[in-house]
Amino acid sequence: MNRKIYNILMVGVGGQGIITASDIFALAALIHGFDAKKSEIHGMSQRGGSVFSHVRFGEKVHSPVIARGEVDILLSLEEMETLRWLAYANKKSLVVVSKTRIKPAMVSDYPEDMEQQLGKSFPNLLMVDPGVLSKRIENEKFFNVSLLGLIAPLLPISIQAWEKAIGQKVPLHFLEQNLNAFKQGSLYYDSIKKEVNS
């Protein structure tokens, strides 16, 4: 096993399923045999605030939080939220962004040029069309899990470990659909892989 610690930062807005997704993520890493830690601040009960979760895994993880600049993958479920966490990323970080826009309460119009802004800041950017992915999964509710499937091919965690973790974290009657969402995410990644590599 190499000594690398993998640092994944998942960000978005309350209600997008980030906490569940990061629960699954860290558990999959543990089941695979890694040391794993994850850290987030459980917001207050009200909806709509910024949400983030740090997931770290490797042979031995000390800090539950990622140091600035050290993120390997920034997985963002909301366009402008991505920029809030810029300081944690670097030029090599893979930044996966779902093209989802949730307008903050205090703002009158969502900035039109957000995609351009993201393109300017993140050299290694992958924009995901939630429409395309959602069509392939039965229910938008499992979109968070399909995004895990999307980045899974980039990580040294076995499919079996991922599936086992999903099995432990989602209700039984939704298991099928979640496993399918995960698979569709990976297939989607395969279909766009060439872009990422270039």
Place this chain on the structure above:
Amino acid sequence: MEKLLLSGNEAIALGAYEAGAIVGTGYPGTPSSEILEALTSYPGVYTEWSVNEKVAFEVALGAVLAGARTLVTMKHVGLNVAADPLFTSSYTGIKAGLVIVTADDPQIHSSQNEQDNRNYAAAAKIPMLEPADSQEAKDFTELAFVLSERYDTPVLLRTTTRISHSMTVVTKGKNPDRSHKAQGFKRNREKYVMIPAHARARHSIVEQRMRNMTQDSNNLAVNRMELADKRIGIITSGVSYTYVKEVLPEASVLKLGMVYPLPEKLIREFAEYAEKLIIVEELDPFFELRIKAMGLAAQGKQHLPLVGELSPDTIRSGLKAVVPQELFAQGSAAAQQKLSSAYTPPPRPPALCPGCPHRTVFTILKKLDLIVTGDIGCYTLGVLPPFSAMDTCVEMGGSVGMAQGMEAALGSAYNHNTVAVIGDSTFAHSGVTGLINAAYNKHRSVIIVLDNETTAMTGMQPNPLSGQRINKETTVKLDYLKLAEAMGIKTENVHIVDAYAKAQVEEAITASLNKRELSLIVVQGPCIILKRKRKKA
């Protein structure tokens, strides 16, 4: 051995279960609330959400004197409420193990202040343990029960938000000790009845106990030296330890698992070894002052902030000036390549949910432009736009007393433009006593209880106005009318109104202010997130 990924809070509950706890009490408060919720899921443990932290502590103390190993949980400011029994329980000691969890909140993620509760350990002369991850959270809880019974003392277990809410790997214990049974209360008046003559004797015993523990702490395995490079010796505890290991992997470290009393001999030994001592601790210079008082040269707060959480980044930048460059972890080369953006996303401040029952009252209070003494809960968001209708918020229950003070200050010049606003859980916690005061001292305050049937802010825990206990069992509901009547508030001055009936809410407020008599207005409507949850269940 089964490995789990648990939050610090879940790990504390597991530790208490494995240590044989048979009673768990507490009052919710971020970041502590999940401990008791997790403990409730284990068989053979009685748990309760008590009405407030003081009562939770008293129930716990009664339980241990009757022989039950007991865990009591609260957030940092909760210990202020429970401070009275805390200090004297140090004198009475225990019978079965008593572990008090105080969950501190550096960075004020969800609190009203950033107090460092290590100070309580010193002030109340009660030992305190502080874990650095979930495994330690479990192990230290078990150790806390052992120490409690070995030294006949309550033991404090301090977590911080990062420990309570981070998930790390935990190995389940082999044999949970579930044989422990309460034997019932045995009289011991010199020990349990703190009249001055008894208390004086007990105080000497407390001091002797602390001397013994100070001595023994030098050999406690949770206080651990990790000797490496001699140039720098770091003394640290809790989550800060994990940051230090990340940022300064080659430095020598003295990791304190017991943060009070301090292992003086061990610290001196460590100081002998390392050329320069640096204390890395969040918030107050608690270790630093004590280590300096030992006559040792140490540095700390001149490099690190007194305010907020530490992080790998703050430690790296703070210690740059005093630690040789080569002791710092390299970090990835990529991390040096900083990114930039011309656009800064606007903040997403928390706001009342769409459809929240609290919205009506604040719309009206804003319209009437009243002075509003506020309190703590979801409804504190009434201070922010679009409502901007709250003028004070200090601590739980504070709204009720402060409204009376504003009236008292002005005497006959008071022009009846002030109302107190308080949530149902907060009202039960400490608003009731304030209301008794208002009736007794003939204040003419208008007290508005926002009853959403739950403790929403901290995650929907049931309370005395919910008709439900922690285990979902149904129970009595406090009757506002009878309560008010018993206090001496006129029945006609009690208004119970629907949170969505705007006109009635406004009418109740204006009528009460015009009447110039002590009034209680209860605005009822369930939290909509609670409603959604009930539907799902």
